[in-house]
Amino acid sequence: MKTLRPLSALRGSLAATLMAGATMLTPLAAQAEEEKVITAVMHSGLRVLDPVITTAHITRNHGYMVYDVLTAVDENFQPQPQMAEFAVSDDGLTYTFTLRDGLKFHDGAPVTGADVVASLTRWGKRDSGGQMIFDVTANLEATDDKTVVWTLSEPFPPLMNVISKQSAVPPFIMPKRVAETSADETITEYIGSGPFVFETDLYEPGVSVTYTKFDDYVPRDESASWMAGGKVVNVDKVVWTTMPDSLTAINALAAGEIDYLEQVQVDLLPILQSAPDVTVETRDPLGYVTIGRPNFLHPPFDNKKVRQAALEALNQEDVLATMMGDPEYYKVCGAIFGCDTPLGDEAGSEPITSGAHPDKAKALLEEAGYDGTPIVLMAPTDVVSLVNQPVVAAQALRQAGFNVDMQPMDWQTVVNRRAQQSPPAEGGWNIFFTNWMVPEISDPLINVMVNGRGDDAWFGWPTDDAIEALRSDFVAAASDAERKEIAVKIQEHVMDNVNYIHLGEYTMPQARQNTIQNIIPSPVPVFWNMTKGD
Amino acid sequence: MLSYILKRVLATVPVMIIVAVFVFLLLRLTPGDPAAILAGDAATPAQLERIRDNLGLNDPLYVQFFTWTGQMLQGDLGTSLISNTSVSDMIASRLGPTINIAVMTIIISVLLAVPMGVIAAWRHRTWIDFAVMSFSVLGFSVPVFVIGYVLIQIFAIELRWVPVQGYAAPSDGIGNFFIRAILPSLTLATIYVALIARMTRASMLEVLGEDYIRTARAKGVRENTVLFRHALRNAAVPILTIIGTGFALLISGVVVTESVFNIPGIGRLTVDAILARDYPVIQAMILLTAGIYVLVNLLVDISYSIFDPRIRY
Numbered sequence: 002m003k004t005l006r007p008l009s010a011l012r013g014s015l016a017a018t019l020m021a022g023a024t025m026l027t028p029l030a031a032q033a034e035e036e037k038v039i040t041a042v043m044h045s046g047l048r049v050l051d052p053v054i055t056t057a058h059i060t061r062n063h064g065y066m067v068y069d070v071l072t073a074v075d076e077n078f079q080p081q082p083q084m085a086e087f088a089v090s091d092d093g094l095t096y097t098f099t100l101r102d103g104l105k106f107h108d109g110a111p112v113t114g115a116d117v118v119a120s121l122t123r124w125g126k127r128d129s130g131g132q133m134i135f136d137v138t139a140n141l142e143a144t145d146d147k148t149v150v151w152t153l154s155e156p157f158p159p160l161m162n163v164i165s166k167q168s169a170v171p172p173f174i175m176p177k178r179v180a181e182t183s184a185d186e187t188i189t190e191y192i193g194s195g196p197f198v199f200e201t202d203l204y205e206p207g208v209s210v211t212y213t214k215f216d217d218y219v220p221r222d223e224s225a226s227w228m229a230g231g232k233v234v235n236v237d238k239v240v241w242t243t244m245p246d247s248l249t250a251i252n253a254l255a256a257g258e259i260d261y262l263e264q265v266q267v268d269l270l271p272i273l274q275s276a277p278d279v280t281v282e283t284r285d286p287l288g289y290v291t292i293g294r295p296n297f298l299h300p301p302f303d304n305k306k307v308r309q310a311a312l313e314a315l316n317q318e319d320v321l322a323t324m325m326g327d328p329e330y331y332k333v334c335g336a337i338f339g340c341d342t343p344l345g346d347e348a349g350s351e352p353i354t355s356g357a358h359p360d361k362a363k364a365l366l367e368e369a370g371y372d373g374t375p376i377v378l379m380a381p382t383d384v385v386s387l388v389n390q391p392v393v394a395a396q397a398l399r400q401a402g403f404n405v406d407m408q409p410m411d412w413q414t415v416v417n418r419r420a421q422q423s424p425p426a427e428g429g430w431n432i433f434f435t436n437w438m439v440p441e442i443s444d445p446l447i448n449v450m451v452n453g454r455g456d457d458a459w460f461g462w463p464t465d466d467a468i469e470a471l472r473s474d475f476v477a478a479a480s481d482a483e484r485k486e487i488a489v490k491i492q493e494h495v496m497d498n499v500n501y502i503h504l505g506e507y508t509m510p511q512a513r514q515n516t517i518q519n520i521i522p523s524p525v526p527v528f529w530n531m532t533k534g535d
Numbered sequence: 536m537l538s539y540i541l542k543r544v545l546a547t548v549p550v551m552i553i554v555a556v557f558v559f560l561l562l563r564l565t566p567g568d569p570a571a572i573l574a575g576d577a578a579t580p581a582q583l584e585r586i587r588d589n590l591g592l593n594d595p596l597y598v599q600f601f602t603w604t605g606q607m608l609q610g611d612l613g614t615s616l617i618s619n620t621s622v623s624d625m626i627a628s629r630l631g632p633t634i635n636i637a638v639m640t641i642i643i644s645v646l647l648a649v650p651m652g653v654i655a656a657w658r659h660r661t662w663i664d665f666a667v668m669s670f671s672v673l674g675f676s677v678p679v680f681v682i683g684y685v686l687i688q689i690f691a692i693e694l695r696w697v698p699v700q701g702y703a704a705p706s707d708g709i710g711n712f713f714i715r716a717i718l719p720s721l722t723l724a725t726i727y728v729a730l731i732a733r734m735t736r737a738s739m740l741e742v743l744g745e746d747y748i749r750t751a752r753a754k755g756v757r758e759n760t761v762l763f764r765h766a767l768r769n770a771a772v773p774i775l776t777i778i779g780t781g782f783a784l785l786i787s788g789v790v791v792t793e794s795v796f797n798i799p800g801i802g803r804l805t806v807d808a809i810l811a812r813d814y815p816v817i818q819a820m821i822l823l824t825a826g827i828y829v830l831v832n833l834l835v836d837i838s839y840s841i842f843d844p845r846i847r848y
Contacts, residue, residue: 046807048617048618048807048811049573049617049618049619050618050619054573054574054586055573055574055575056574056575056576056577056578057575127582129577129579169575169576169577183589185582185585185586185588185589186589187573187619189619205628205799206615206617206618206620206625207618207803207804207807208628208799209799242797243797244700244797245794245797245803246794246795246797248684248795249687249699249700249794249795249796249797252687252691252692252699252700253698253699253700253701253797255692256691256692256695256698256699258698258699258700258701383810410566411810412810413566413567413568413571413572413810413811413812414566414567416567416568416571416572417566417567417568417571418566420568420571420580420583435576437576441577449577456580457579459577459579
């Protein structure tokens with residue numbers, strides 16, 4: 002008579018089979034030991050490889066791996082030389098850039114002034130700050146292989162800050178033949194002069210991207226500080242892998258299968274607390290802001306008092322607490338240019354930072370003669386960081402007497418619909434919410450929401466001559482003190498006119514194996530300087 | 536048989552044309568703008584318009600349709616609007632993981648479910664039958680991601696027998712492939728085991744009541760032979776149908792399982808493409824899925840005649 006094998010025997014044979022499989026993994030593991038590889042899970046998959054055509058953060062991060070920049074801001078927001086030293090003429094009209102020695106593209110060709118001119122020209126067609134500089138550009142030319150001279154027709158004092166910015170579209174330097182691609186088409190060759198080489202053959206869009214150390218890269222001598230200073234690469238390879246499921250990424254980190262997780266969902270952090278080999282920390286000292294944008298073209302938000310009522314009705318604390326949960330990762334802060342930035346100031350922000358004021362909102366609505374016109378509030382359902390704001394805002398607005406028509410949709414539909422200028426009942430909208438990195442809103446030239454040029458402004462299209470005059474004053478301001486003074490006036494104006502509703506700041510923690518050290522604290526995650534121990 | 540296969544293959548042509556027209560129009564009527572995804576949040580309307588021009592999205596619909604179908608007829612699936620890479624290459628790199636996991640899932644499912652169904656029918660109304668049916672209900676009812684997370688917790692995190700996530704092709708070593716594919720395959724197999732076991736049981740119960748089974752038993756044929764040679768073979772047609780449909784479903788993408796186990800398969804490719812409104816990728820994926828369904832159904836129909844000689848085409 003046949004007998005059943007005991008369960009323990011079965012378990013043993015299964016374990017043996019799996020161990021045999023694991024043993025076959027050894028060659029891969031050994032290979033990994035030979036070369037230092039950092040496996041990182043980034044906040045999203047890389048799908049667009051052109052860091053000039055898009056403002057997508059993941060593509061910008063890719064840009065910093067593969068390309069270098071002429072100058073870059075350090076942690077004190079000061080522009081510093083990176084590929085080039087720079088000098089400004091006394092009249093503020095001529096900027097001279099001198100490329101440092103040893104700069105090479107990944108194909109071995111030297112970086113020349115002609116490459117820089119072509120790259121800046123293409124960037125100037127995409128970036129809003131770049132467009133403003135090119136509006137006053139008299140001439141941009143390479144006077145020799147190492148020198149680029151940029152001549153303006155009128156002074157543009159913030160020029161160095163604009164070309165040194167770290168987000169959203171920094172002027173990455175590409176070979177001339179690549180940079181000559183139309184600014185409205187994506188590039189098809191991915192050669193830079195940055196510290197890492199992009200491995201085309203190993204790239205799978207949205208799945209995985211591999212970078213290897215560029216052996217011929219010559220780092221600067223200064224210590225790394227944000228995007229400035231010496232970019233010293235201490236590993237052989239960096240692999241970004243995409244994990245659409247946050248829990249899987251956390252489990253993979255806890256199990257030691259990956260080295261670095263760029264963003265951890267705060268509600269999943271307790272899982273990592275029991276992982277002794279993992280450190281959770283905040284890398285980005287500035288973080289993000291979340292905002293609501295009203296549509297100025299249609300009732301009721303074409304009325305300033307109704308916009309003010311919305312500002313009084315909403316409350317940063319409620320929105321942020323719902324989004325993040327843990328107060329350690331959010332901050333009530335009314336500064337539209339960011340709390341910890343040189344231009345940050347909270348003037349006039351009391352309506353949104355001191356709790357909800359539904360009674361004041363009701364009074365303002367009555368004063369405005371609000372007739373109950375429904376507010377079409379677009380609520381994306383497929384982007385985790387944007388799911389909560391519309392729900393909290395809708396409830397707060399209803400409590401203040403607004404008639405809210407919250408319409409759930411996917412983010413792509415929001416993106417499509419927010420571009421429609423038609424009335425809300427005919428496919429338009431009244432309000433939507435989005436997030437920005439603080440460096441993307443940290444001054445009046447970068448922050449698209451303080452643009453008041455009507456149809457040429459960002460979605461919502463305010464026609465606001467007063468803010469445009471202030472922005473012109475900002476461009477013309479000669480000193481940091483003067484710029485700060487104007488920034489405060491813009492802050493007060495935005496809070497009074499409610500160009501948008503600033504809903505506070507939050508940070509996303511990162512997590513790493515303890516073997517990963519020397520990460521540069523910076524808004525953009527970078528892999529130079531980083532070390533991997535055994 | 537050959538003329539039947541030819542007829543069936545020819546019949547797929549109008550099906551594919553209808554699917555192509557329908558998908559193309561549906562996508563163009565759905566709100567969304569690939570140019571906005573490409574350019575990002577701060578792009579101005581004028582910049583978006585120029586990008587749309589370059590991508591050909593401002594051309595009249597009929598021009599876009601005939602450009603696409605012209606490319607398709609030459610075997611060119613086009614280029615992704617977002618990543619600017621060949622759609623054929625994208626699908627080729629994603630199809631392998633999906634097919635391999637699907638094959639492993641179906642093998643596990645058939646090996647477990649068919650004997651379970653046969654035994655349940657053989658021991659009808661006993662505790663064995665009850666147990667199989669209970670498992671079946673459980674398999675249907677528990678969401679696949681829950682099963683996935685539970686298996687990860689037990690086998691990857693607690694016991695550390697297998698990795699939490701990832702995929703390795705069989706060409707990287709059978710062991711590598713096996714230890715990464717086993718959990719997703721078991722996860723997916725749960726529902727198919729339930730489905731196939733139920734279908735096998737029902738089909739076997741019907742056949743076991745037939746006269747020729749009683750005759751075989753009366754002649755003293757061994758029970759194993761009765762069950763597996765006489766009964767199962769005659770009960771095979773509905774079981775094969777279920778297996779075929781299941782396989783086609785698995786090939787057309789199982790996005791939740793692919794996400795939970797981080798498998799770069801075509802389910803994720805399709806969902807990512809839909810969220811980005813990457814028209815060429817979505818169109819190619821839907822046509823591919825339709826083609827797979829047609830092919831699998833044809834193979835299933837042909838296999839009927841192998842198992843049941845009474846069926847002739």
